[in-house]
Amino acid sequence: MLLVFIPVSLLLEYVLRAPPLWVFLTATVAVIPLADGLRQATEQVAARAGQTVGGLLNVTFGNLAELIIAVFVLLAGNITVVKAQITGSIIGNALLGLGLAILIGSFGRVRQKFSGEHAGQLNSMLFLLLIALMLPALFDLTEQLPNFAAGSETLRANLDEYLSLGVAVVLIVVYLLNLVYTLVTHKDVFALEEEPHHGPLWPVWRAAAVMVGATALIALESEMLSGALEATSSVLGLSPFFLGIIVLAVVGNFAEYIAGSYFARQGRIGLAINIAVGATIQVALFTAPLLVLISYFIGRPMNLVFSSPLELVALAAVAFTVSTVTRDGEATWFEGVLLLAVYLLLALAFFFVTPRGEGEARRLAPVAFQAVQQDAALPILRVS
Template identity: 45%
Template sequence: MLNWLLIFLPIAVYLEFTHAPGTWIFIAAALAILPLAGLMGRATEELATKTGSAVGGLLNATFGNATELIIAFFALQAGKLEVVKASITGSILGNLLLVLGLAVFLGGLRFKTQVFNRHNAGLVTSLLTISVLGLLIPAMFDLASRSFAGERNPAGIDLSLSVATAVVLILIYIANIIFSLFTHKNVLSAHDEGHGEAHSGPAWSVPVAVGVLLAATVAVAFMSEFLVGSLEEATAALGLSEFFVGIILIPIIGNAAEHAAAIVFAMKNKMDLAVTIALGSTVQVALLVAPLLVLLSLLVGRPMDLVLHNPLELAAVVAGVVIANNIARDGESNWIEGLMLLGVYVILAFAFFFFPA
């Protein structure tokens, strides 16, 4: 559906190497990433159908947020640590409020009441709550330690705690993979049903799927470098703060394909799949993407902790988790619940837009 946007891939390359204005490069690179993310998702889905549920699930988990991870990595290399942190928060909020909201709202317009397995959703939301707490604890630690130690509190303590937290979160992620794909495979039985129906067209062979995945990943890496390199000039020209771009635009660009899949499943009355995609993607961000970025920051010489200094971000994340738990609790959804989720997201987007740079 978005493949026609691939025309922006050569356009972005041309603009970059002719030193065009940064705003043009930023827009072209962002538009090129959208179909590339879709191709990565399609290739992963095709491989999942060929390799079986266990390996396929691992592939989906690994590449589910690959586009956003690549974008964040180049932002990390450029030293834009606050943009990276904002993209983590934005991805969590985007999945919990925007993606789930659109899925519930559009699905609810076609079907009066939609049901899903509340036991399965409850397991995911419990894991989500624990994983998000892992991201909030470093911020609470920073606030508490500064209250006691004042200016004597070194930033190295925050980094040490963040690294330790990152290792624990990754271990929990590995345990979750073992739990969901091996010891308790029945938990994801609803997710396996009809998996891959969001994509239409003839099936790809394994070599084609692997080739597309590798090519799209390399192209996303180049586009991400262009995007980050033009970020400062583009934000100044467009009147946007880098914080707003990180927390709203980058998550939407990076997860567009995954978002579309959740909405398509909801409109087919497959709410188990839609809820699993929205909540599962959030868990991946909290348990895998964020911790990996902390560890990668040490390797590239740009140490980044997990401390969120903006109280608005903290409040938004907590609110998003509470709302997601409430939606999943009864195992039913309707369009008004989706509208409320979208309303909260729009309010937060305005708040982040008007927040002082």
């Protein structure tokens, strides 16, 4: 039924020239069934290729929607929103996606068991991504000079970009080696239990056609989303930062939420964890570094410096909370509640975050006013 929002959004954008708010809302809803279409197609492929490869495909094509949205937002010059979307995807997959999967999958069950070895590998990768994403921010902090000399800000920005490029290359290499480790050299250790596929299998051409068609439509809807983002945030009274870290992140990863909850309900909690935490790892170790590289090719250079301490706290919360919940190889419904509670607390904090520009203006306003009072004879007051 949600597929009807695809032609509706196109009609509002290209024919009726409707207000950006309506374009944003309809395009947002239109991405949801397209993301689910990608999930269904990858599930069909998984029935032939096996659960481990199928889980990887589900994560990859699920994150494809988010990558496309981020690229169009990046082209529009909203780098802060792209970074917020990366943070939102990490906390959304690991806390919201995994929490929903465990909660929905545990109804009527005392507990669900999964591979402790696989969970341990995923947790190790989570702590790696925490170190990798905190390092550029800590480096930026150490390079801030107490007295800014001429050109020092430009120099520091260049150093941030060089470090981010280096970190991006390392993370992509580590992610590719992780695929070799789990799918080739140690595939017996990390292989998921195979489950019989229920229902008819699609022909290969149909699954491929759905993947290509859904990806193309997601790209089109993402372009409309990015174009209407700033106007929508102004109308709703929300910061673009909040829309990026919550709304766009949830929309871009909706396929993983559906897939994880679906498989968990079937009793395949190991696959659900692989999708939720695997999607988190792929965002941090592949999608985010890839966006850094893409940003330089399109002339919109982006670094990996997450300047908000709250974003860094959120990343740390993901690593520690998921590790605590999954370390025993068992899942109960209350652990799903705990994950959802942490996500809601973070979302509440992000809702009240003051956009960086507004915060700086509020901080500098009293200082500027005091300077005017002290020296009213100055013809010009320059405020940096």
